Amino acid sequence: MKKIITISLIFVVVLLHAAHLVEVDTVTSTGVILIVKPYYDASQKPKVYLYGPTGFIRAKYKGDDSYGFEDGLFRWVIPIIVGKNKFGQTVFGTISGPILDLYQYKKNISIKVVTNPEDLSLNVKVSTDYQLISGTIDGKNMILFKTSKGYVLYTKEKRNELKNVLSLKIKLPSGKIKTISYDLFTLNGFTTYLRGNFTPYVSTIIATHIVQKGETLWEIAKKYGVRTADLQIINNLENPDKIYSGMRLKIGTVQFTEGLTSIVVNLSTSRLAVYYAGKLVKVFPVAIGRSDSMPPGIYWILNKQIDPALYWYGEYIPPRxxxxxxxxxxxxxxxxxxxxxxxxxxxxxxxxxxxxxxxMFNFDVEVLDAFVDLGSPVLVIKSFENFPEDISQIPEFLSFKEKIKNKEGESS
Incomplete structure (x- = not known):
């Protein structure tokens, strides 16, 4: 009996002290890679579950103790590791702390991506409290400069067309070197953030609203005579359906100023042109409305949707x-x-x-969606002239710029 008790105690010690080392390896703009190492003789690879702000998810095994999961803009996750030792016993637990702080890898890093329209060189301004060790795009090293305001990464190397990956190696206060990656997008040599950035804007706040039970954002916007997109932007609402009773919303309107990307639609030729910093990037064929159903003028892109559903006279038609x-x-x-x-x-x-x-053709509109910024101006014109290489040669654009200047003057 004494021998059996001793063996049981040994198993208890194994189960209590055997655990898993969990570390954040790589953080990208869309996902996280974890390193999970068992501190015992494992009979199989551990299963990695994570509890985050939206509930439970499971990380996928990537090889070499690596597990990946889609980030979903999480600030934190709680890892729940389930393994088996060589005795067939189930082993739980981590020794890295109960909560992984993902936000520490993002809160002190901001980047600004700018393509020089003259020579198509790429500048990435990096503001961070961490030490930036190096930067690469598509695996190619970029020149690194240290400035009084942070860092600048520079390259004249030609980037891959369409999707690119910008990777930054940073040194954390603990001394560990980590990689943070961002998805970029290149069209005819011009590089932007994948799916664009946010065009600068000025907002006018007219009221504050406390959300009542059962209210939708569309109903609130209609009540105050504003657009739902205005409320999304002003209140930083990633999902317009996720508002709740008692939530305080700022009510107002948004007026975008001048950004890097612009679109020109020519009704006379059924063509759409996209510009970056005033330089022509690409021209696409389009289908337009019968007669003048979309009148010439200036519009802005207020929202972008992937695989949109269609609501036709109250009927829901699913995506695709x-x-x-x-x-x-x-x-x-x-x-x-x-x-x-x-x-x-x-x-x-x-x-x-x-x-x-x-x-547009689906592939073309996917390229447009990936390249242009939210808030980009859309200039609709009627002309039989070809699109100029410089957008400032379009008379309607000069009139638009003058209005923007006046608007900026009013808000300053």
């Missing part, structure tokens, strides 16, 4: 349905009647066929 004519992307314009979107009828591109929206 053959009868959902919005295609794979939808860019909502400041006039809610209009938008730029894909299509399920590519043979109609180049024709006057829509009810007022601008239709």
């Amino acid at each position: 349905s053959p009868i959902n004519g919005l295609g794979t992307r939808f860019l909502q314009l400041s006039n809610p009647t209009y938008g730029i979107h894909g299509t399920t009828k590519p043979w109609e591109i180049g024709r006057r066929i829509s009810h007022g929206c601008v239709r």
